Amino acid sequence: MTAHTKGSGLKWVGRAIRRLEDPALLTGHGRFTADLPAAHWVRFVRSPVAAGRLRRIAKPDGAFVVTAADLAGVKPILPMLHKFDYRPVAQPVLADGVVRFVGEPVAAVVASSAAAAEDIADQVELSIDATAPVVDARDALSPGAPQIHAEALGNVILEGKVKTAGFDVAWSAAHKHVRVELRSHRQNATPMEARAAHAAYDVATGRVTLTCTTQMPHLMRTAIADVLGMPESDLRVIAPDVGGGFGQKMSLCAEYVVVVWLSRELKSSVAWTEDRRENLIASFHARDQYITLEGAFDKNVKLLALKTDIISNVGAYSCFPTTSGVEPLMAMAEMPGPYDVQQYQCRARGVLTNTCTMAAYRGVSRPIITLALERLMDKAGAAFGIDPVDVRRRNLIDKFPYTSAMGLVFDEASYQQTLEMAVKAVDLPAFRARQKEVRQQGRHLGIGFATFSERTGYGSPAFAARGMEITPGWETVILTVDPSGFVEARVGSSPHGQGLRTTLAQIIADEIGVPPERIRIVHGDTDRTPYGWGTFASRSLVISGGATLIAAQKVRAKLIKIASHLLEAAPHDIVLEDGAAKVAGTDRSVPIAALAREAYTQTHRFNGEIEPGLTETGTYDPPGTFSNACHVAMVEVDIKTGKVAIEKYVVAEDAGRIINPMIADGQVHGGIAQGIGNALLEEIVYDESGGVLTANLADYMPPTAREIPPIELHHMETPSTQSVTKAKGLGEGGTIGAPAAVINAINDALSTFGVEINEMPATPQRIRAALRARGSAA
Amino acid sequence: MSEKTNITLTINGSDHAIAVEPRRTLADAIREDCGQSGTHIGCEHGICGACTVIVDGAPVRSCLMFAVQANGKRIRTVEGLANGDTLHPMQQAFMDHHGLQCGFCTPGFLMLAVGVLEREPDISDDDLLDVLSSNLCRCTGYQNIIKAVRAAAKEMRGK
Secondary structure (H helix, E strand, O other): OHHHHOOOOOOOOOOOOOOOOHHHHHOOOOOEHHHOOOOEEEEEEEOOOOOEEEEEEEOOOOOEEEEHHHOOOOOOEOOOEOOOOOOOOOEOOOOOOEEOOOOOEEEEEEEOOHHHHHHHHHHOEEEEEEOOOOOOHHHHHOOOOOOOOOOOHHHEEEEEEEEOOOHHHHHHOOOEEEEEEEEEOOEOOOOOOOOEEEEEEEOOOOEEEEEEOOOOHHHHHHHHHHHHOOOHHHEEEEOOEOOOOOOHHHOOOHHHHHHHHHHHHHOOOEEEEOOHHHHHHHOOEEOOEEEEEEEEEOOOOOEEEEEEEEEEEEEOOOOOOOOOOHHHHHHHHHOOOOEOOOEEEEEEEEEEOOOOOEOOOOOOOHHHHHHHHHHHHHHHHHHHOOOHHHHHHHHEOOOOOEEOOOOOEEOOOOHHHHHHHHHHHHOHHHHHHHHHHHHOOOOEEEEEEEEEEEEEOOOHHHHHOOOEOOOOOOEEEEEEEOOOOOEEEEEOOOOOOOOHHHHHHHHHHHHHOOOHHHEEEEOOEOOOOOOOOOOOOOOHHHHHHHHHHHHHHHHHHHHHHHHHHHHOOOHHHEEEEOOEEEEOOOOOEEEHHHHHHHHHHOHHHHOOOOOOOOEEEEEEOOOOEEEEEEEEEEEEEEOOOOEEEEEEEEEEEEOEOOOOHHHHHHHHHHHHHHHHHHHHOOOOOEOOOOOEOOOOOOOOOOOOOOOOOOEEEEEEOOOOOOOOOOEOOOOOHHHHHHHHHHHHHHHHHOHHHOOOOOEEOOOHHHHHHHHHHOOOOO | OOOOEEEEEEEOOEEEEEEEOOOOEHHHHHHHHOOOOOOOOOOOOOOOOOOEEEEOOEEEEOOOOEHHHHOOOEEEOHHHOOEOOEOOHHHHHHHHOOOOOOOOOHHHHHHHHHHHHHHOOOOOHHHHHHHHOOOOOOOOOOHHHHHHHHHHHHHHOOO
8 A cells, every 4th residue: 555655755645545434323323314213204206197187186184295385485495507498397396287107206295204294295185187198208208208307398307519620531541430229227326225304493593404314415405495595594504424425425416305394383303314216216317328430441550530429318407506417418518538539410309208317427428428438449350350459559549638629628537547557457368278278168248348438527617618507617625723722624525325524634734734633524514515516527626635635734834833933943844743733853843733722822923923813624626537548357257147147357447546445446446336236237217108117226226245346456556636635536437437348248258259348338138139130159 | 104113222221212204214213213313324325325324233324224213223323432531443454554544434344344343353355345345435445434334343353
């Protein structure tokens, strides 16, 4: 682990210190939303049909049941985008006259316990005149398809189009065109803790404290206050320990609005805990796309132009704050990936259907576009008769900064180097020999590569480019050394498993010479922390970490000023380490706790030259930086059953300066496990009537320990010039690379049968169907 | 809804005299009637294992057992693993090997692993992998959980 700190001059950054989060979580003292007691419990009555007119809601006698009719003055959720021909569609927090997907909340039942509320909910009768639903995005685009919202004619909620000036010339100059038709099925992020909310009303002040499982407490506060028309200051939002999010918990859910409304109505505490079925059918979905991707290559297999059509099924409503644009627009902006191609044509559409609303899920579109692009690289290799690794070598960008066809600026990275590192690690020639040998015994091995970029830590300009009404980006950190010398950093980010309390403490420790165990990171409470956007998009370590460093540098400067005063030494002779300010080269020192005490209680000594107190603020809004990696999967496909076993998984990755290698590796491992689940197992299946066939964890299958192979990690560190800590984000990379590596490996294993799998997940059924269709191994 | 039954749950050595409906799950009783919220509920249909506790020496999914069935039995939960401020070897190993991220599934994994290793201290690596694949974790990718459990197994065998 010392390799990480070598040469950095840092003592804490780069070390695999144990997490400060762990002791509470390991002893059962974590605090999750559902742990709170409440006077009232809510159960939502949800639509059993995918489309229809809501005629009547019959409530059992004496039951407390709230419907849209009771919510006068509550505004609908109305996400907004000012570009890409976006059609705003409104979502009432409880269905109002129309239902648009199975699972849409129609009524809220309130009772003294969750079980009692569930019993009553079973007795609420909904009369709905069902109408014909449309579930598939291509069907929704066809003429005469049912209209999900009158505001979005033809069910297109947004459309992005781009074509570079030299596209046609490059396209027609190509030696060969290679095409991939890709289908990515619908998936659910499936955090182990489903959604939960608890709202407590304070009679004395009229304030409500909403404790909920969310990735962005500050924005939840803004959004809920808007929808309810209440002063934002009357609402406090707490994100306590949050049991995973992966994007699913960064959108506003209607249910949380209802819970806050009820607590104000009842002037009491009200709680809702989602069950797993609700989470699977009615929280947020992702990844439901059709992608056509074509590449124009010259005779040296150099990519000249890329053409793509993206159809993203966005479900019944638009998600707040990112809107339905989150998937199609991300796909459009980043489809060219890490490859040097200046001519690009893209059409990306978001299409409404009678399905659960789409929102962000780890990687957002990039697992899918990386799969499409990496299939294209492999297919180009086959078309030209060269090794697919060579296709990548000839096309990966290697001059920085590189400006993409979409105007994204790629900072220094190591695309070529990580590819070579991975190729070396897997010993490709040896694998090919073994592959050939075991094929004689009827065993089918395959190897798959994925090289990709992961855009991380981007601030407000990147979000502004999407035309978002709500433009996230920056983060603020307020750092205080209290009069006892204990350090507290209050951060707007809202980590939920990423170990940010530890990594931010490491950054502070190096700057001000106080060990991490004397530093507390406070997050997830709008009363205690400055406004911030939360934790998503591989951003918190870069942006909140950057703001932390900026604040810590200011505190450091002030500590040195005070020490210089006390020790009567020049500021540049003072070093802060081991909890003390020392005069370099002498034995003179003063504890930082004593400096802190001075800063509050002896300010008269500073002759007005030093401001009282020891609190500094840092705000950071960076342009964004690109991590990169090469993933390699080696698989065996059982052609009789279609089962895929991953033998070995190798990663060479580069996320700039690593703050804590243990935590960084953990993020990569976890991301890959989700990517493998996405690639092989996970699928939300709708029937034609819009019913969900995968409403439990036996049917919707996140991977278990059996499916995830040991992962061999190789590292490079290209310090980012676009991030003050030199760190790049890496939370999503594992999930971005794994589907492409695994599915390319499956295709390699099946290459002798002449079948192709361009579908995610590549389930045994799909593999068998492809083999049967070719008359192979039937 | 229906009449309540008086039962006593013995959790980590302490008796909790409670009255529950027959349909009350052990998970709900532990959390709500006995106030021990360290046991988490992830799916309520026996797949994820977040609610795993040890009942009379065996790991059990507490969402699939009724509280009345646990009447008079010895129940151990995550709150009872550490010895004062000293973490159980399994807890320490999870910390040392980064076997947790969000921590929601962690109590279930700890109780599953401790329960199995107390019964079968010499369980093979492969059988252990089967055991661990009975619970779901969405954050870690499992490799560090496997490492942690193997390290703790060694420690628990006193090697």
